[in-house]
Amino acid sequence: MSIWVGIFLLFVLRTDGRSSRYHRYRISPLTGERIALPTPDQLEWQAQELGVLIHFNMATYVEQHDACPNDLVPSTSRFNPYLLSTDNWVQTMIDFGAKYAVLVAKHNCGFLLSPTNVTFPLNPSGEVVPYNYTVNYSPVKGVDILDEFVKSCYKQKIQTGFYYSTVINNYLNVQNDTLKEGQLNITQQVYTNIVLSHLRELWTNYGNLEEICFAPGTLDTIAKMLAELQPHANVFGGSDVTANSIRWIGNELGHAPDPTWSTGTSSGGGDPNSPIFCPAECDTTLQVFDRWFWGPHVLLRPLPDLIDVYHRTVGRNCLLMLDLTPDRSGIIPPEYANRYKELGDFIRSCYGSSVRPSIQNSSADFLTYMLVFNAPVSVDRSVIQENQTRGQVIRAYTITVLIAITKDQSEWTEVATGTSIGNKKIDLWKKGTLLVRAVKLNITKTVDVPVLKSFTVHLCA
CATH class of the missing domain: 3.20.20.80 (Glycosidases)
Incomplete structure (x- = not known):
């Protein structure tokens, strides 16, 4: 017991x-x-x-x-x-x-x-x-x-x-x-x-x-x-x-x-x-x-x-x-x-460390966060942390990527979806390890303007 x-x-x-x-x-x-x-x-x-x-x-x-x-x-x-x-x-x-x-x-x-x-x-x-x-x-x-x-x-x-x-x-x-x-x-x-x-x-x-x-x-x-x-x-x-x-x-x-x-x-x-x-x-x-x-x-x-x-x-x-x-x-x-x-x-x-992007930016309404890499990188998971000082406000999100080796270089592929983020949400990508040029976090539902603490991607053995 x-x-x-x-x-x-x-x-x-x-x-x-x-x-x-x-x-x-x-x-x-x-x-x-x-x-x-x-x-x-x-x-x-x-x-x-x-x-x-x-x-x-x-x-x-x-x-x-x-x-x-x-x-x-x-x-x-x-x-x-x-x-x-x-x-x-x-x-x-x-x-x-x-x-x-x-x-x-x-x-x-x-x-x-x-x-x-x-x-x-x-x-x-x-x-x-x-x-x-x-x-x-x-x-x-x-x-x-x-x-x-x-x-x-x-x-x-x-x-x-x-x-x-x-x-x-x-x-x-x-x-x-x-x-x-x-x-x-x-x-x-x-x-x-x-x-x-x-x-x-x-x-x-x-x-x-x-x-x-x-x-x-x-x-x-x-x-x-x-x-x-x-x-x-x-x-x-x-x-x-x-x-x-x-x-x-x-x-x-x-x-x-x-x-x-x-x-x-x-x-x-x-x-x-x-x-x-x-x-x-x-x-x-x-x-x-x-x-x-x-x-x-x-x-x-x-x-x-x-x-x-x-x-x-x-x-x-x-x-x-x-x-x-x-x-x-x-x-x-x-x-x-x-x-x-x-x-x-x-x-x-x-x-302990992440795959670092060359460019990291967000949209004016803070509903999209993008990581862009100078050269293709191998990634198999992402970590999101929400700033909850004013409460937990994000209710749903998706994560999409630009795959480096693909016929359509502008097509975003979905690799994870979720609802609660809070202090930390780790998504192990359903497609496994991918060679990507960019990763995007799309906040699809929120009850107030969202604020992130961090959004990172990783490759783990």
């Missing part, structure tokens, strides 16, 4: 319009349609394109495929990352090309990767006890892994975030009435207070967070805490509590639909007519069989599969959040690190 399942059980999207108080839109002077407006924090987040979701917690030390199933509460003595190095994690992020990293601070077992000052009363005795299912009660006592993680990322200018699972906490017996070994008995209200107290610690002790994932307890309380402690954080599924909301794509395969819009709050491809700007995040695993935490003898997804994931996520206006899985020693296994780097190397070699 992935971490996202629990959060969505509580994050049922509201339909009463409440979220609109956090979001802005404008009216198009051309069509009169509503155009959702992004926040600067959303645009900065969306432009990163690549991130990692770090699954390293008590579930790393259990054999089951699911993370801490069946009310399992493993002893804190099992958590012993004797080679722990968050600098090692960050080196792998750099090799992959990740610009941000979200670490699972607490998962289903209830184990917390940082010390905590939270105490709570047991039910029914009322005895007040500390939350002692943490790293401070493990063989690596005295190490705040969250702090180590943030410092390592800060040195390399990688943005950070935390995930905190609220729906399941085996240690506190949230799901069942019958106590099992290692579990404590508390009331639901006490549990809510613990969650809010933990979130306050996470949002206070580790600087500015770029992304946070949580489930809300009390919406008004959460909204106030965010505004007070992390006003610039982008919140996964948080359209009810902040303007800086991002949404789940709806699957864990690394496959965004085409089109995927930057607007709308439901999972999946979004809604071009929504007044809420809420870009999508695509989370997926490096290991096969939807395995999120490191597991012994688990195979890795082959590089061609991961390259396809890149094109189906980043290439479809969705951020790719790839699972990063330290092993039980606390480092990234060499074969894992190699696969991350292989994917990063492909992205850099394919898209």
Whole structure:
């Protein structure tokens, strides 16, 4: 089971319009349609394109495929990352090309990767006890892994975030009435207070967070805490509590639909007519069989599969959040690190530079963009990026080319069509590699004057 399942059980999207108080839109002077407006924090987040979701917690030390199933509460003595190095994690992020990293601070077992000052009363005795299912009660006592993680990322200018699972906490017996070994008995209200107290610690002790994932307890309380402690954080599924909301794509395969819009709050491809700007995040695993935490003898997804994931996520206006899985020693296994780097190397070699035109121009109405080359060039794909500062406005486009070897030297041949562009749209041309003299982007439908960030063409092995 992935971490996202629990959060969505509580994050049922509201339909009463409440979220609109956090979001802005404008009216198009051309069509009169509503155009959702992004926040600067959303645009900065969306432009990163690549991130990692770090699954390293008590579930790393259990054999089951699911993370801490069946009310399992493993002893804190099992958590012993004797080679722990968050600098090692960050080196792998750099090799992959990740610009941000979200670490699972607490998962289903209830184990917390940082010390905590939270105490709570047991039910029914009322005895007040500390939350002692943490790293401070493990063989690596005295190490705040969250702090180590943030410092390592800060040195390399990688943005950070935390995930905190609220729906399941085996240690506190949230799901069942019958106590099992290692579990404590508390009331639901006490549990809510613990969650809010933990979130306050996470949002206070580790600087500015770029992304946070949580489930809300009390919406008004959460909204106030965010505004007070992390006003610039982008919140996964948080359209009810902040303007800086991002949404789940709806699957864990690394496959965004085409089109995927930057607007709308439901999972999946979004809604071009929504007044809420809420870009999508695509989370997926490096290991096969939807395995999120490191597991012994688990195979890795082959590089061609991961390259396809890149094109189906980043290439479809969705951020790719790839699972990063330290092993039980606390480092990234060499074969894992190699696969991350292989994917990063492909992205850099394919898209790090473009086939440069001799002339680049656009029409007076900004509906046509042309790339002209001095000599014929071989190209097999194109990349479009829309400037969304005033919202996502392009609704449809085509790409045509002048083929170098053809009877009619003035005939434009269509090689790609699409609808949503947003932060980035990559089109692998349906005719494959072509020798061309010019390439043209034709915007065929828009709700306002379009503005591009870039339009480039590439040839990739």
